[in-house]
Amino acid sequence: MRLLLAEDETQLSRAVSAVLKHTGYEVDIAANGLEAxxxxxxxxxxxxxxxxxxxxxxxxxxxxxxxALGDVTPVIMLTAxxxxxxxxxxxxxxxxxxxxxxxxxxxxxxRIRSATxxxxxxxxxxxxxGNVRLDKxxxxxxxxNSVRLAKKESELMEYxxxxxxxxxxxxxxxxxxxxxxxxMDRGIVWIYVSYLKSKLESVSADVSIIGDREGPFRLGKRFxx
Amino acid sequence: xxxxxxxMMESIYGIYKPYLDRIMEQIEGELTAFNExxxxxxxxGIYEHLLARVKDEASMREKxxxxxxxxxxxxxxxVITDSIGLRVITRFIDDIYEIVEFxxxxxxxxxxxxxxxxxxxxxxxxxxxxxxxxxxxxxxDVRGSRPGRYYIEVQxxxxxxxxxxxxxxxxxxKKDITNQKIIVSELKRCADELASCDLSMQTIxxxxxxxxxxxxx
Numbered sequence: 001m002r003l004l005l006a007e008d009e010t011q012l013s014r015a016v017s018a019v020l021k022h023t024g025y026e027v028d029i030a031a032n033g034l035e036a037x038x039x040x041x042x043x044x045x046x047x048x049x050x051x052x053x054x055x056x057x058x059x060x061x062x063x064x065x066x067x068a069l070g071d072v073t074p075v076i077m078l079t080a081x082x083x084x085x086x087x088x089x090x091x092x093x094x095x096x097x098x099x100x101x102x103x104x105x106x107x108x109x110x111r112i113r114s115a116t117x118x119x120x121x122x123x124x125x126x127x128x129x130g131n132v133r134l135d136k137x138x139x140x141x142x143x144x145n146s147v148r149l150a151k152k153e154s155e156l157m158e159y160x161x162x163x164x165x166x167x168x169x170x171x172x173x174x175x176x177x178x179x180x181x182x183x184m185d186r187g188i189v190w191i192y193v194s195y196l197k198s199k200l201e202s203v204s205a206d207v208s209i210i211g212d213r214e215g216p217f218r219l220g221k222r223f224x225x
Numbered sequence: 226x227x228x229x230x231x232x233m234m235e236s237i238y239g240i241y242k243p244y245l246d247r248i249m250e251q252i253e254g255e256l257t258a259f260n261e262x263x264x265x266x267x268x269x270g271i272y273e274h275l276l277a278r279v280k281d282e283a284s285m286r287e288k289x290x291x292x293x294x295x296x297x298x299x300x301x302x303x304v305i306t307d308s309i310g311l312r313v314i315t316r317f318i319d320d321i322y323e324i325v326e327f328x329x330x331x332x333x334x335x336x337x338x339x340x341x342x343x344x345x346x347x348x349x350x351x352x353x354x355x356x357x358x359x360x361x362x363x364x365x366d367v368r369g370s371r372p373g374r375y376y377i378e379v380q381x382x383x384x385x386x387x388x389x390x391x392x393x394x395x396x397x398x399k400k401d402i403t404n405q406k407i408i409v410s411e412l413k414r415c416a417d418e419l420a421s422c423d424l425s426m427q428t429i430x431x432x433x434x435x436x437x438x439x440x441x442x
Contacts, residue, residue, distance in 0.1 A: 139419065145346040147421040148414060194432065198424045204344060 001046040001116060002026040002172070006036035007061065007078070008054045016049075019105045026114075033057030040066045040073070044163040044172060046116050049108070050095075051078045052086045060086070060093045067094040072123050072162060074115035078103070127161040130206040130221060134161055144204035152177060153199070156192050160209065160219040167216035193217055237285050238308065244364040245279045249309045252331070252360075253277045256313065259327055268415070271320050271327075273384055275319050276312045302367045306337065306357045307378035314387050318343065318427045321354050321381040328379060333361035337376065343386075350416025351390065353382040368425035385419040 003025045005043075017027040028043065030036040036050060048066075050059035052131035063075055077098040079091035083101040087098050097111050127134045131143045139154040141147050149157060155177045160168070170189045176185050186188075190213050197209050211217035236242050256275055263271040280288075285308065286294055286296050294300040302308055315321050321343065329336060339356040346352045358377040366373025382390065402408060 145344070145420075146417050147424070148418040149421060150425075153421075191428075191432065194428045195425050198428050199421060202344065202420065221402055 001175075002028070002043065003112065003213070004028050004030060004039050004043070004045045004048040005035060006030040006033060006054065006059060007051045008032055009051075016105070016108070020109070020112075023109055025065060026207070033059055033062030037065050040071055041069065042166060044159075044166055044168055045073050048073055048075045048111050049078065049112070050075060050090075052083070052090060055082065060089050063090065063093045063095060070164075074118070076108070076111055076115060099129045105140065105222055123158070123162065127158060129161055129164050129219065132161075132200065132205045134158060141199055142185070143200075145202065147199050147203060149199070150195075153192055153195055157196055160196070164207070164219045167211075167218050170215040170217075173215070190214070222224070229378075237282060237289075237296055237298060237301045238279075239367070241298065241302060241364075242279070242364070244366075244373070244375070247364070248360065248362055248377065249277050249279055249311075251362075252309075252311065252358075253379060254325070255331060256311070256327075258328065266339075269316070271324060272313050272315045274314050276314075276390065278310055280308050280310060287422065288403055299367050306376040309377045311377065311379045311389075313379065313381045315381065315383050316425050317430055318383060319379060319430075321383070323353060324381055325356060328356060328358060331358075331360075333372075335359045343382075346416070346420070349393065350413040350420075352386045352416065352420060353380050353390065355380055383423050385423050388415050389419055 001024075001040055003020060005013055005020070005027055007016065007029070008031055011081055013031075015030050017029055020027045028039055028045075030039050032054045033050070036048070036059075037057070039045075040048065050063060052059040054062075059077060063077070066073075066075075075094065077087070077095040079086045079090065079098050079100055081100045082164060088099075090098055096115055099108055099111060104150060123136075125136050127136070133142045134140070134154065134157050135142070136158060139149045139151065141149050141154075141157060156173065159173060161196050172180045173189050173193075174184075174186055178188065192211055193211070193215075200208055207223055208222045209219050210215055238245060248358075253275065256272070260270040260272055260275075263269075285301050285305070288305055289296045289300055292305070294304055313324055315324070325339070328334060335358070337357040337359040340354070342351055342353045342355065350384070356379050358379065359374055360377055361372050361374055363371070364373050365371040366375060368374075392415075396402065396408065396412065
């Protein structure tokens with residue numbers, strides 16, 4: 001799983017990231033809110049941890065912008081103990097949880113586990129981009145026409161939709177969509193991407209999946225060639 | 226031979242009936258030959274099966290009335306375009322488009338109209354490719370021209386689309402079906418699942434063929 005940590009105090013961010021990496025997460029570090037927004041637009045994360053007080057752009061503003069882009073990745077805010085207002089502001093801006101500084105590393109890791117476990121509850125039942133809608137419950141992909149997707153196709157489509165306009169590697173997709181079947185050959189990703197490519201085209205979608213065989217893959221607006 | 230003469234006079238197709246049969250047989254033959262040629266090249270034919278018919282007397286008369294047209298030979302051959310009808314059933318979606326291109330290239334053929342209900346499915350889930358050909362033939366037509374021009378309607382669909390259409394057809398002509406509403410929405414869901422399956426099979430065939438290409442290299 002991949003995390004984004006936005007924290008301007010280098011010593012703290014280095015220490016936290018070392019522990020998280022040791023726990024088995026991949027961690028990207030942003031030094032301020034603006035960098036965090038840029039990272040979030042570029043990469044797919046399973047959870048993001050934002051400090052509130054940061055130079056250039058604070059954590060609440062960064063979170064507001066990320067949510068405005070349609071990103072529903074779980075976010076945990078780090079707040080100073082005294083600042084109740086910050087906690088309220090953070091939650092209202094779309095944070096899923098918060099932790100007051102100073103905190104125990106064990107608690108942060110537990111909250112990350114909890115946030116990523118409950119990911120399902122956070123994401124909406126219907127996702128859309130351009131003229132395309134994915135109804136997760138019905139496994140229905142719809143634009144001008146509709147088709148019914150197989151379970152894995154629907155899960156892959158959901159992951160692509162949640163991370164549209166981002167490059168996703170074959171490995172990232174595999175680990176998310178085939179988490180329950182790690183023995184599966186990685187080549188399955190290309191086959192399912194191929195299914196979705198043809199299905200998007202068949203419903204006359206104005207988005208398509210860009211990328212060939214081993215990836216990376218990106219769901220985005222179809223450009224007139 | 227009087228009865229024969231009388232029958233001829235009564236036919237809504239008038240003296241053009243034998244031409245309709247010949248035009249139908251010609252295009253049927255061309256499609257069969259194309260199928261054999263593809264089979265020799267790829268091992269599998271371009272279509273699974275082919276049906277051709279000249280619309281029978283009663284249906285044509287009924288269609289004229291339904292469309293509020295006088296039951297005349299002229300209407301049957303120039304306003305209504307499916308006096309000659311073909312249905313081509315394929316295994317894979319891409320085969321449909323390949324056959325359409327083949328039809329487009331036949332001598333004397335002009336596409337009078339085409340509707341792609343595969344990329345633009347009807348709201349109830351109906352999927353099929355309809356094309357109306359206008360073909361120049363060495364026989365006289367109802368306008369008195371020679372060479373004459375006749376319409377041929379071709380419907381192309383996959384096996385899955387075809388079995389769906391036959392099920393939907395049954396629904397259309399039955400009234401008072403219990404749970405009508407659920408059945409209509411379930412049929413729509415089936416159409417979307419079948420479409421999805423058709424696309425998956427097409428994709429797998431493409432992947433297999435790409436793989437073959439790589440082996441040869």
